[in-house]
Amino acid sequence: MNETDAAILQAARILQRHPSNPWREELQALLVRAEAGEDVTVQVIDLLRPNQNVRRWMQEQIALSVPGFRGFEPLLGRQGIIPASQSWICPRKGCTEKSLPVIREGEDPPTCEQHRVRMERRRG
Helix, strand or coil, rough: HHHHHHHHHHHHHHHCCCCCCCCCHHHHHHHHHHCCCCHHHHHHHHHHHCCHHHHHHHHHHHHHCCCCCCCCCCCCCCCCCCCCCEECCCCCCCCCCCCCCCCCCCCCCCCCCCCCCCCCCEEE
């Protein structure tokens, strides 16, 4: 398994814990297949790609793990890391927990697993 595939699966595991995750069952099935040694990264990407916030969050997570990662599809203009347009982050300064994407407007904020506090919305 290459670095990009490992980063995609790690991001999927993080997303699996998101309380507003509408793909919980599909992701769980794909992660089980991945644990059995099957390459499911294309299926994970195809499942999550339609949601713009999740797609951008995934790109950010992978870019943090894999130097030179450019994304799931060719982009116009500058290449490089695309910051998550809308994501949840822990309000505690220096928290090392990963961010989570805003999946849909109006969802309840997830809880930071490390600090047990509600995450706050980051824009940008």
